Structures are given as C-alpha cells and as structure tokens.
Amino acid sequence: MSGPVSSLPAGGVARAPLRLRLATDRLAVRILLAVALSMLGAALLIALSGHGPLTAFAAMAVGAAGSAHQIGAALNRTTPYLLAGSGVALCFRAGIINIGAEGQIAVGGIGAVAVALATPAGMPPLLAILAALLGGALAGAAWAAVATAIHIGRHVHEVLATLLLNFVAVLLVQQALAGPLGQFGAGFLQSPLLPRAIWLPRLPLIEAHPGFLIALAVAAALSFVLWRTRFGFALRVAGASRPAAAYAGFSLARLTWGVMLLAGALAGLAGGIEVLGVQRRLIEGFSLGFGFKAVTVALLGALEPLAVVPAALFVGLLEAGALSMQRQIGVPSALVAVIEGLTMMFVLAATVRRA
Amino acid sequence: MPDATVASPLLEMRGIVRSFGAVRANDGIDLDVQAGRILGLLGENGSGKSTLMKVLFGMLPPDAGSIVFRGRPLAGHRPAAAMAAGIAMIHQHFMLIDAMTVVDNVMLGWPEAGRVLRRAAMAARVREASRRFGLDLDPDAPVASLPLGRRQRVEILKAILRDAQLLILDEPTSNLAPSEVAGLLAILRRLRAEGRGIVFITHKMPEVLEVCDEVVVLRAGRVAGRTPVAGASPQQLAEMMVGRSVAAAPAPAAQAPGAVRLSVQGLTAPGLSGVTFALCGGEILGVAGVDGNGQIELAETLAGLRRARGGRITLDGRDITHASAAARVAAGLAYMPADRAHTALVRSMSVAENLMLRDSARPPYARGALLSPAGRRGRARTLMGEYDIRAAGPDTPAGRLSGGNQQKIVVARELDRRPAVLVAHQATWGLDPGATRFVLDRMLALRDGGAAVLYISSELEEVLAIGDRIAVLADGGFAGVVARAAADLPQIGLWMAGRAA
Ligand SMILES: Nc1ncnc2c1ncn2[C@@H]1O[C@H](COP(=O)(O)OP(=O)(O)OP(=O)(O)O)[C@@H](O)[C@H]1O
Ligand SMILES: [Mg+2]
Numbered sequence: 112m113s114g115p116v117s118s119l120p121a122g123g124v125a126r127a128p129l130r131l132r133l134a135t136d137r138l139a140v141r142i143l144l145a146v147a148l149s150m151l152g153a154a155l156l157i158a159l160s161g162h163g164p165l166t167a168f169a170a171m172a173v174g175a176a177g178s179a180h181q182i183g184a185a186l187n188r189t190t191p192y193l194l195a196g197s198g199v200a201l202c203f204r205a206g207i208i209n210i211g212a213e214g215q216i217a218v219g220g221i222g223a224v225a226v227a228l229a230t231p232a233g234m235p236p237l238l239a240i241l242a243a244l245l246g247g248a249l250a251g252a253a254w255a256a257v258a259t260a261i262h263i264g265r266h267v268h269e270v271l272a273t274l275l276l277n278f279v280a281v282l283l284v285q286q287a288l289a290g291p292l293g294q295f296g297a298g299f300l301q302s303p304l305l306p307r308a309i310w311l312p313r314l315p316l317i318e319a320h321p322g323f324l325i326a327l328a329v330a331a332a333l334s335f336v337l338w339r340t341r342f343g344f345a346l347r348v349a350g351a352s353r354p355a356a357a358y359a360g361f362s363l364a365r366l367t368w369g370v371m372l373l374a375g376a377l378a379g380l381a382g383g384i385e386v387l388g389v390q391r392r393l394i395e396g397f398s399l400g401f402g403f404k405a406v407t408v409a410l411l412g413a414l415e416p417l418a419v420v421p422a423a424l425f426v427g428l429l430e431a432g433a434l435s436m437q438r439q440i441g442v443p444s445a446l447v448a449v450i451e452g453l454t455m456m457f458v459l460a461a462t463v464r465r466a
Numbered sequence: 467m468p469d470a471t472v473a474s475p476l477l478e479m480r481g482i483v484r485s486f487g488a489v490r491a492n493d494g495i496d497l498d499v500q501a502g503r504i505l506g507l508l509g510e511n512g513s514g515k516s517t518l519m520k521v522l523f524g525m526l527p528p529d530a531g532s533i534v535f536r537g538r539p540l541a542g543h544r545p546a547a548a549m550a551a552g553i554a555m556i557h558q559h560f561m562l563i564d565a566m567t568v569v570d571n572v573m574l575g576w577p578e579a580g581r582v583l584r585r586a587a588m589a590a591r592v593r594e595a596s597r598r599f600g601l602d603l604d605p606d607a608p609v610a611s612l613p614l615g616r617r618q619r620v621e622i623l624k625a626i627l628r629d630a631q632l633l634i635l636d637e638p639t640s641n642l643a644p645s646e647v648a649g650l651l652a653i654l655r656r657l658r659a660e661g662r663g664i665v666f667i668t669h670k671m672p673e674v675l676e677v678c679d680e681v682v683v684l685r686a687g688r689v690a691g692r693t694p695v696a697g698a699s700p701q702q703l704a705e706m707m708v709g710r711s712v713a714a715a716p717a718p719a720a721q722a723p724g725a726v727r728l729s730v731q732g733l734t735a736p737g738l739s740g741v742t743f744a745l746c747g748g749e750i751l752g753v754a755g756v757d758g759n760g761q762i763e764l765a766e767t768l769a770g771l772r773r774a775r776g777g778r779i780t781l782d783g784r785d786i787t788h789a790s791a792a793a794r795v796a797a798g799l800a801y802m803p804a805d806r807a808h809t810a811l812v813r814s815m816s817v818a819e820n821l822m823l824r825d826s827a828r829p830p831y832a833r834g835a836l837l838s839p840a841g842r843r844g845r846a847r848t849l850m851g852e853y854d855i856r857a858a859g860p861d862t863p864a865g866r867l868s869g870g871n872q873q874k875i876v877v878a879r880e881l882d883r884r885p886a887v888l889v890a891h892q893a894t895w896g897l898d899p900g901a902t903r904f905v906l907d908r909m910l911a912l913r914d915g916g917a918a919v920l921y922i923s924s925e926l927e928e929v930l931a932i933g934d935r936i937a938v939l940a941d942g943g944f945a946g947v948v949a950r951a952a953a954d955l956p957q958i959g960l961w962m963a964g965r966a967a
Binding site: 338339340341342343344345347348351352354355357358359360361362 | 769771790791792795801803805808809810811812813814815819823824826827832835836837839
C-alpha cells in the first residue's frame with residue numbers, strides 16, 4: 112500500500128518512544144541544530160537584502176510577542192498548525208502519508224459556517240459554538256473519508272488521493288460561497304458575517320481565542336493515544352512493518368479508517384476554529400497553505416504529538432512576527448516562507464536515518 | 467594477487483573491544499585468518515560473532531584494538547574502504563535490487579563497471595566467473611526470479627569479481643535448503659583453493675566439520691578456544707561453545723495421540739495444490755521438503771495471512787477457513803513465521819512490545835483499550851528469564867539483540883499463550899545448539915500437554931528428530947506422510963525431489 116513515498120518521511124524518522132529517541136539519537140539536538148541553521152540562512156538572506164539581520168529578528172520578535180495583542184495573534188496563528196499537525200503526525204506514524212489536511216481544513220470551515228448560519232438566534236452561545244465546531248470536525252472527517260474510501264476501495268495511493276482532493280476542496284469553498292453560503296452583492300466571495308454570539312470568546316490578558324488551549328489538550332491526548340492505547344500500538348506497528356501488523360492481527364483497513372477520520376476531524380476542527388475565532392465568516396482562501404504547513408510542523412515535531420507543540424509555535428510565531436518586520440524595516444515577509452522552506456530541508460536532512 | 471603464504475596471516479585482529487552500554491559484546495578478541503583457509507567462527511547466541519565481523523567490515527568502530535589486513539593497518543574505516551581493501555561481507559539479508567538482473571546488480575556501485583556501463587563485457591565476466599566457481603548464474607536473469615540460494619550466489623559473485631581476498635559469511639546457511647547448502651560449501655572450497663581467506667559463521671556442526679580448517683569459539687565476548695578441525699568431534703565443539711557437555715536430544719517418547727485438533731481438507735491457494743491432513747493433540751507433524759515448495763504458503767494460509775482459495779480448515783472442530791488472523795490467535799492457533807526481520811518482529815520496538823505483539827488486547831498487557839506499561843514490563847522480565855532472552859532490559863529495541871536472541875522472543879511469545887495448535891516455520895533458525903535443544907524441548911512439552919504442532923523446516927534432521935509423523939511438501943502438496951518409525955530416507959529423498967512413490 113505504502114510505496115516508496117510513504118517510506119521516505121515516515122520510514123526515515125525514528126519511531127521509538129520520544130524519551131528513548133531523544134536519548135539515543137539526540138534527535139532534539141539535531142532538530143534544534145537544523146532550526147538554528149535555517150535561521151542562519153535567513154540572517155544571510157536578510158544581510159544580502161541590505162538590512163541588519165539582528166534588527167530584523169528583533170522586529171520579528173517584537174511583532175510576535177511584543178504585546179498581549181500580538182501574543183494572542185501569534186497563538187491564534189499557531190492553533191490550526193497544532194491541531195492539524197498532530198493529526199498528520201499520527202497518520203505518518205502509521206505509515207499513512209496524509210497530505211489532505213489542507214482540504215480538510217477548508218471543508219471544516221464550510222461545515223462550521225453552514226451550521227453557524229443555520230443556528231436559530233435564541234440558542235445559548237456556548238451550545239451554538241459547540242455545534243458549529245462539531246459541524247467543522249464532522250465535515251473535515253467526511254472529506255478525509257472520501258480520500259480514505261478512494262484509497263482503500265480503489266487502491267489509489269493515499270498521497271494522491273489526499274493531495275488531489277485538496278484542490279477539489281478549494282473549489283468546494285468557492286462553490287459554497289457562490290451559492291448557498293455566499294453574501295449576496297459583496298463583490299467578492301465571502302459569507303455573511305457570523306452572528307456575534309457565535310464568535311469564539313477572547314481569553315483574558317492575552318487576546319487569543321481558546322482554540323490554542325483546545326489544541327494543546329488535543330496534542331496531549333494524541334500523545335496518550337499513541338503510547339498508551341492499543342490503537343496507538345497498532346498504529347506504531349503498522350508504521351514500522353506492514354507484514355508485522357498483519358501478523359499481529361491488526362486490520363490495516365480499520366487502522367487507516369480510524370486514523371484518517373481522526374486526523375480529518377482535527378483538521379476540520381482547525382478550520383472551524385479559524386472561521387469562528389479569527390475570520391468570523393467564510394472567505395475564499397481563508398486557510399490557504401495551512402494544511403501543507405501542518406505537514407511541515409508534524410515532521411518538525413518528529414511525529415511526536417507533544418513535540419509538535421513547540422514546532423507549531425515556532426512556525427506560528429515566525430509568521431506572526433514577519434508582518435511586523437515588514438512594516439517596521441521593510442524586509443519582505445515572504446522571507447518567512449523561505450525560512451520555513453529552509454527549516455524543512457534541514458530538519459529532513461537531520462532526522463532521516465542513514466540505512 | 468598478493469603473495470599469500472601461510473606464514474603471514476591475511477588478517478590479524480588484536481585485542482578488539484566493543485561495548486554496547488554495559489554489554490561487552492567483544493572483550494579483547496584476537497583473530498587470525500590465513501589465506502587459503504576457512505575459519506569457522508562459533509559461539510552461543512550473543513557471544514559477539516556478528517559484532518566482531520561488523521567491526522572488521524567497518525560497520526561498527528571498535529572501542530579498542532587493531533586490525534591488520536594484508537600487511538596494512540585498517541582503522542577508522544567504513545565498509546566502502548573495507549571493500550576497496552579486499553574484504554567482502556555476505557549479509558544474511560541480501561543487499562540486492564530484486565527488479566534488476568544479475569549483471570546489473572553486479573555493476574551497481576562498482577567503480578570498475580565504468581561511467582558508461584559496458585553491459586555486454588560485464589555479462590561475459592559474470593558468465594566466466596560463474597562457470598569457474600560453479601555458481602550456475604545467468605547474467606540476464608532478474609534477481610526476483612532466483613531462489614534464495616541463487617541470490618546468495620550473486621552476492622558471492624560480486625565479491626569474486628571485486629577480487630575480495632577475504633570473505634565473511636555470517637550464518638549463510640541458516641535459510642538455505644540442504645542441496646543449496648551443499649552447493650555453497652562446494653563454492654567455498656573452490657574459493658579456498660584459489661587462496662582466498664574465509665570466515666564462516668554457523669551454528670551447525672556438520673557444516674563446520676565439512677569445510678572448516680580450524681575453528682575459533684567465542685563465549686561472552688572472549689575467545690573460549692581455538693582448535694584445528696581435523697580430529698575434533700561435534701560433541702567436543704559443542705562443549706567448547708557452551709562450556710559444558712550437551713547431551714544428545716532424547717528420542718521423543720511415543721504416546722497415543724488424542725482427538726483431532728487441526729484438520730485441513732483439500733486446502734488450495736496460490737502455491738498450494740490441495741493439502742489434506744489431520745493433526746491430533748499430543749502429536750507433532752514434521753514437514754520436510756525443499757524450500758519454495760509451498761512452505762510459506764501453507765504456514766501463512768493456516769495462520770490467516772493469506773486467503774484460502776478452496777478447502778477447509780478446522781481447529782478443535784470450529785471452521786476457521788475464513789477467520790481473521792486475530793480470530794485464529796484467539797481460537798488457540800500460534801504461529802512462528804520464518805521471516806523474522808519483517809513479520810515476526812518489529813526491530814525498532816522494544817523487547818517488551820515485541821513480546822506483546824499478538825496479545826496486546828489481553829491482560830497483563832492491556833485493560834480495555836488502554837495499555838499497561840507496568841504489566842508489559844513485568845511479563846517481559848518473566849519471559850526473558852524463562853526463555854533466556856539476553857538483552858539489556860525489556861525496553862531494549864529488539865533489533866539490538868543478537869540473531870538468536872531475537873528468535874527467542876518469537877518462541878517465547880507464541881509458546882507463552884499455551885496454544886492448542888502451533889505452526890512453527892524454521893523455528894530454530896539462527897539458534898545455537900543449546901538454544902535449539904531448549905526450543906525443541908519446549909515443543910515436546912507443549913505436545914505432551916495435549917497440543918498439536920506442525921513443525922515446518924528445511925532441515926531434514928530436525929524434522930526427523932522431532933516429528934511423530936513426517937510429511938514431505940513438494941510442489942505445493944504433501945508428497946507423502948509416514949510415521950517416524952516407518953520413515954526411510956531414500957523414500958523421503960524421492961518425495962522431496964517431487965516424485966511420488
Ligand atoms: N547495536 C547494538 N546495540 C546494543 N547491543 C548490541 C548491539 N549489537 C549487538 N549487541 C549485543 O552484543 C552482544 C553480541 O551480539 P552479536 O550480535 O555479536 O552476537 P552473535 O554472536 O552474532 O549472536 P547470534 O548467534 O545470536 O547471531 C549481544 O548481547 C547483543 O545484545
Ligand atoms: Mg549474529
């Protein structure tokens with residue numbers, strides 16, 4: 112089922128428990144080194160563009176964490192990466208290369224908005240929010256189910272099935288906005304603003320929505336699932352050796368369904384939280400790139416849900432700080448994409464094992 | 467060609483030390499290999515044989531010690547440098563690309579093949595060397611089409627063409643059919659006649675007596691003895707290995723078999739053409755035959771890893787023909803697969819996790835959907851003691867254990883469940899004589915407790931030693947079944963060759 116593509120990132124990354132791996136392979140050290148190298152590369156590029164790297168990084172740091180407002184924005188940015196990324200990490204652990212978070216997040220946004228717009232006005236806000244988020248999660252899971260059905264039913268490689276459905280999902284958002292969910296006469300593709308009662312509340316002190324806390328809890332829960340449950344054990348065996356999983360009596364189809372639906376639901380939840388907590392309406396392209404970065408974040412976190420937390424924070428803070436860097440000293444924020452790319456390369460180089 | 471005189475050794479290893487954590491795998495080993503001689507490297511499971519050879523080949527750096535090969539020191543080297551210096555290692559798991567032909571595999575990664583590949587010239591060299599050493603290899607045959615023994619010859623061919631002066635073979639015969647073993651030994655003799663040196667690791671005494679000039683025996687990382695083979699007896703060698711005398715395996719006591727536990731009727735599947743037999747409680751059916759005649763198909767179809775196309779399998783009267791692998795385990799069917807590397811074990815997982823591989827739903831490993839790490843470790847410690855699985859601890863990754871100790875994990879897991887029926891395929895693969903004896907004794911005990919055992923092995927001697935009845939698998943079906951008392955070797959030989967009586 113999993114061809115050479117599957118064995119590349121997932122097979123290359125060590126699969127022993129995190130504690131053990133950190134001790135034996137100094138994985139954490141190597142990943143940190145990779146991150147440091149990519150920052151060095153970024154510094155070089157900034158210097159080449161005629162700015163001071165230190166000033167630029169300082170501007171970035173201030174932009175990401177200079178005030179309660181900015182910290183909040185950075186955490187909001189981190190949330191979808193963490194939610195979708197830890198789901199992706201679980202899939203990769205099982206040797207299932209799910210590249211579909213991008214589409215699952217988008218469809219999750221549709222689901223959440225559809226439920227939110229259909230909610231009767233008198234409903235208690237908490238209930239309405241939960242219903243909308245549930246709608247997002249279910250929609251994400253459903254989109255993952257389409258890919259899984261194609262993969263298992265028709266033996267299409269999961270990379271293809273999940274990847275291609277991402278493009279369909281983007282069109283689906285457009286279609287929904289051009290039709291039932293769209294705001295008539297808005298000029299561009301967006302839904303009407305959601306009723307205020309359904310917006311995610313703000314946390315005190317830092318101006319983040321509670322999505323980040325949900326994502327933290329999810330990462331912790333997934334780590335528990337991976338190491339302490341039979342399902343997690345089966346996932347790890349399947350990821351290490353398909354014949355061994357069959358011998359152990361685990362049904363690969365059932366495992367695939369389970370982990371894909373779980374990851375899809377989390378990606379859909381990420382889409383719902385983004386819509387309810389940040390955009391407050393469905394906008395064309397609201398989640399562009401989120402799902403692909405979730406894959407980056409999962410690998411950066413060595414496919415360990417708990418380690419995905421710092422990985423997601425790194426990317427989230429970087430992106431939140433980038434805009435401010437651009438505003439303050441004129442270094443283009445596109446540089447962040449370069450840093451992310453460099454990090455990805457260095458991390459893969461640092462974690463893939465020599466045979 | 468170097469001047470290979472017996473006076474100056476081809477290889478001198480001195481004071482090799484290599485530790486893994488607290489384990490001293492090699493604890494000051496001296497080893498000399500002469501050109502034109504075959505050295506047998508013996509020792510119990512985990513005594514440090516593979517480690518020593520990995521140090522020699524540059525796969526593991528030693529903590530201390532020196533290596534001199536053909537008069538030149540070899541230090542801080544990698545396998546590529548070892549190969550360039552004239553050392554070749556034939557690995558247990560072949561490093562071949564299945565989809566490519568023999569000649570393509572030979573050229574792979576070999577500078578002398580040239581930047582622009584001269585395929586025809588190379589094919590001619592392959593043919594020439596193949597004839598000279600009796601390898602019987604067609605340069606244009608895809609590797610995927612070759613049986614295991616032939617694939618091994620491709621590895622040997624690579625070594626010969628690269629002009630290796632020293633060949634290391636780490637348990638090369640453990641998964642070969644007897645005829646293939648004979649072929650391999652003949653090839654080794656030819657290489658010796660050409661003046662090359664050979665290190666031959668094996669647990670099988672008859673092979674040692676047949677080809678080795680001298681043996682070095684390791685025990686717990688040290689040299690426990692060395693002796694020329696001429697004049698030594700298998701008994702003596704075995705005693706040197708374990709450090710005590712090993713009694714010959716007792717002939718299993720015949721007893722009246724009980725009720726039928728496993729019944730197989732007209733079982734067909736790709737590679738199986740209608741297998742029928744009944745296996746009673748208190749009975750071991752030994753299945754002999756040349757590998758590739760349906761062994762893996764029979765074992766996996768019984769275990770539920772392959773689908774039966776036709777026929778019926780019942781276990782204690784219950785039809786399990788279409789049951790899942792998990793359901794068969796629950797019904798009392800244990801299975802020890804021959805493929806240790808990918809099926810029977812997960813090398814990257816701990817010893818404890820491998821011991822629970824097929825029992826993760828049951829206590830003490832799990833309660834409900836949750837795993838119990840404490841229960842797992844406790845059970846692992848017990849089993850490691852009971853089956854003498856030597857590892858630093860229950861959390862050691864299984865891949866770090868020596869080959870024989872890995873096999874003991876599989877044996878412990880499948881026997882610990884107290885199965886009704888056991889399907890064992892090459893169950894003693896890679897075990898030293900002491901451990902082999904231990905496993906065979908365990909199977910006899912299982913049988914005496916009323917279970918039924920299907921013992922599939924390409925080693926006729928073992929099948930004859932343990933089976934109450936002997937079946938011969940040829941061309942995907944049983945060519946014949948006899949009670950051990952009535953077994954006669956020529957008849958079995960004929961059956962194995964695929965000729966019905
Ligand atoms: N990579 C490793 N990490 C930790 N311990 C190891 C490693 N490789 C080998 N060992 C340990 O070193 C000892 C010697 O192992 P080695 O593989 O050399 O034994 P062996 O003589 O080849 O045994 P066998 O006959 O079972 O193949 C064993 O105790 C083994 O557990
Ligand atoms: Mg070994």
